[in-house]
Amino acid sequence: MSIKLVNINYVYSKKTAYEKKALTNVSLEIQNGEFIGLIGHTGSGKSTLIQHLNGLIKATSGHIYYDGEDIYANKYNMKELRSKVGLVFQYPEHQLFETTILEDVKFGPKNLGLSEEEVEQRAKDALRQVGLAEELWDKSPFDLSGGQKRRVAIAGVLAMHPEVLILDEPTAGLDPKGRDEILGEIAKLHKERKITIVLVSHSMEDVADYVERIIVMNHSKVFADGTPKEVFMKYKELEKIGLAAPQVTYVMNELKEKGIDVDTTATTVAEAKDSILAWARKNNWIEDKVEA
Amino acid sequence: MIRDITIGQYYPVDSIIHRLDPRVKLLGTLLYIISLFLFDSFAGYLLVIGFIGSVILASKVPLSYIFKGLKAVIFLLLFTVVFNVFFTQGDNVIGEWWIFRLTWEGLYQGAFMGIRIILLIIGSSIMTFTTTPKALTDGLETALHPLNRIKVPVHEIAMMMSIALRFIPILLEETDKIMKAQMARGADFENGSMIQKVKALLPIFIPLFVSAFRRANDLAMAMEARCYNGGTNRTKMKPLVYASRDYIGYALLGGYIALFVVLNLWFAWF
Numbered sequence: 291m292s293i294k295l296v297n298i299n300y301v302y303s304k305k306t307a308y309e310k311k312a313l314t315n316v317s318l319e320i321q322n323g324e325f326i327g328l329i330g331h332t333g334s335g336k337s338t339l340i341q342h343l344n345g346l347i348k349a350t351s352g353h354i355y356y357d358g359e360d361i362y363a364n365k366y367n368m369k370e371l372r373s374k375v376g377l378v379f380q381y382p383e384h385q386l387f388e389t390t391i392l393e394d395v396k397f398g399p400k401n402l403g404l405s406e407e408e409v410e411q412r413a414k415d416a417l418r419q420v421g422l423a424e425e426l427w428d429k430s431p432f433d434l435s436g437g438q439k440r441r442v443a444i445a446g447v448l449a450m451h452p453e454v455l456i457l458d459e460p461t462a463g464l465d466p467k468g469r470d471e472i473l474g475e476i477a478k479l480h481k482e483r484k485i486t487i488v489l490v491s492h493s494m495e496d497v498a499d500y501v502e503r504i505i506v507m508n509h510s511k512v513f514a515d516g517t518p519k520e521v522f523m524k525y526k527e528l529e530k531i532g533l534a535a536p537q538v539t540y541v542m543n544e545l546k547e548k549g550i551d552v553d554t555t556a557t558t559v560a561e562a563k564d565s566i567l568a569w570a571r572k573n574n575w576i577e578d579k580v581e582a
Numbered sequence: 583m584i585r586d587i588t589i590g591q592y593y594p595v596d597s598i599i600h601r602l603d604p605r606v607k608l609l610g611t612l613l614y615i616i617s618l619f620l621f622d623s624f625a626g627y628l629l630v631i632g633f634i635g636s637v638i639l640a641s642k643v644p645l646s647y648i649f650k651g652l653k654a655v656i657f658l659l660l661f662t663v664v665f666n667v668f669f670t671q672g673d674n675v676i677g678e679w680w681i682f683r684l685t686w687e688g689l690y691q692g693a694f695m696g697i698r699i700i701l702l703i704i705g706s707s708i709m710t711f712t713t714t715p716k717a718l719t720d721g722l723e724t725a726l727h728p729l730n731r732i733k734v735p736v737h738e739i740a741m742m743m744s745i746a747l748r749f750i751p752i753l754l755e756e757t758d759k760i761m762k763a764q765m766a767r768g769a770d771f772e773n774g775s776m777i778q779k780v781k782a783l784l785p786i787f788i789p790l791f792v793s794a795f796r797r798a799n800d801l802a803m804a805m806e807a808r809c810y811n812g813g814t815n816r817t818k819m820k821p822l823v824y825a826s827r828d829y830i831g832y833a834l835l836g837g838y839i840a841l842f843v844v845l846n847l848w849f850a851w852f
Contacts, residue, residue, distance in 0.1 A: 341762065
């Protein structure tokens with residue numbers, strides 16, 4: 291399983307006063323099992339890009355290959371593609387419509403034409419996966435809190451058993467606890483079910499702890515693409531386009547400037563802590579209890 | 583797809599028509615529509631087409647954009663034309679099948695009604711293309727102001743209209759988003775029987791209604807937070823003032839009406 295984009299261009303409302311270039315020559319490849327953070331400012335083209343991945347938007351020019359097959363080929367099965375590439379939109383709770391939560395989650399697998407038992411089984415599994423208590427399953431989705439609704443919506447996509455899961459700003463509007471829970475569950479999915487995940491966000495902090503690769507979009511183009519360490523090394527350039535590296539990157543760089551020899555490529559608080567402690571130990575600032 | 587529906591939207595370019603006072607455009611549209619219904623010959627339509635053609639030219643709105651707006655009413659148009667063609671009584675029969683009867687009178691009537699609807703829609707959409715919803719409401723409110731004396735809540739009506747207009751693009755975008763979200767969950771809006779197609783609309787309409795109510799609620803709250811309490815004693819930051827181009831606009835409208843009356847009388851006599 292891989293998704294390959296070759297020279298994708300997309301223009302909104304072509305030939306009108308509202309014409310706007312959303313993607314310019316975007317080429318990239320997403321490999322099986324990757325955990326990718328797609329980062330960019332509002333209007334940088336990231337939401338447009340992900341809608342290309344499951345064929346909801348057709349590129350103005352360029353090609354997309356899923357598993358080597360051209361998705362714009364004449365008889366390509368779009369419905370099947372959409373079951374393999376699950377897309378969770380921003381504020382997905384706005385798409386809920388069924389009378390009960392369980393029914394709503396069943397909508398996706400039902401559309402795949404599975405048997406009733408299979409649909410039921412998948413829906414229940416998905417709801418368990420997102421951590422929604424069983425006593426809520428027969429309630430109306432409109433009675434839930436914002437964070438719970440979002441879990442239901444994510445479960446609705448998960449129940450289709452996608453090979454790739456794309457989430458557009460899954461933490462927007464959630465409190466810190468809700469954010470950590472949702473991100474934690476997504477990370478768990480990646481680990482346990484080996485699903486390829488594309489996490490769209492404008493917060494470096496959000497993605498830095500979880501992803502293995504970061505793609506930065508700016509003004510409809512791919513600005514940077516690499517591991518978090520590689521991308522955050524360019525933190526000064528990121529600032530110029532209105533994004534920021536995680537706080538620890540700044541702390542580590544400041545320390546280095548002050549003559550303290552720490553690893554400036556640390557991207558998470560845990561890594562930073564280890565690096566600072568290692569330095570302190572080396573310079574006998576603290577006694578190492580293990581050695582002592 | 584759905585964002586291509588252009589009817590009722592504002593088209594942001596700078597032109598003489600865009601700068602015209604909304605009251606001139608409102609009266610112009612009203613007179614235009616009346617004239618459209620009073621003509622009953624193709625020759626009269628030449629005048630109407632000439633008039634609306636020059637307005638379109640002056641407005642700098644591309645013709646293709648205007649015609650795109652017609653797509654939304656294509657069914658109404660086809661329906662009207664087909665009914666007129668087959669069910670108009672006439673003596674000059676061309677052909678006959680079952681209950682259908684094709685006559686020259688029918689063809690004439692069908693073409694006539696078709697052109698009338700097209701001109702009607704183009705004429706009224708030219709106004710919304712060139713006037714921001716805010717200007718439109720301002721114009722309507724000022725023009726209808728005298729009705730306040732007989733206790734018509736003019737300000738409230740104008741406000742409701744402007745909110746409704748403002749919500750059209752928002753709800754269209756929302757529909758587009760919900761449709762895509764359900765398509766991502768495997769929903770199919772194109773294939774299947776009639777009943778299946780209608781059923782497939784539920785996952786769009788329910789979230790759309792929920793969202794419309796949510797938005798209306800938020801808007802009401804935001805208006806209240808800014809102490810909105812209707813039109814009483816409300817003053818305007820930018821009151822509508824006529825400029826010389828508006829008087830020229832009125833004069834041109836007068837010219838159009840004069841031509842229209844003369845032509846109608848001429849047709850009546852000969």
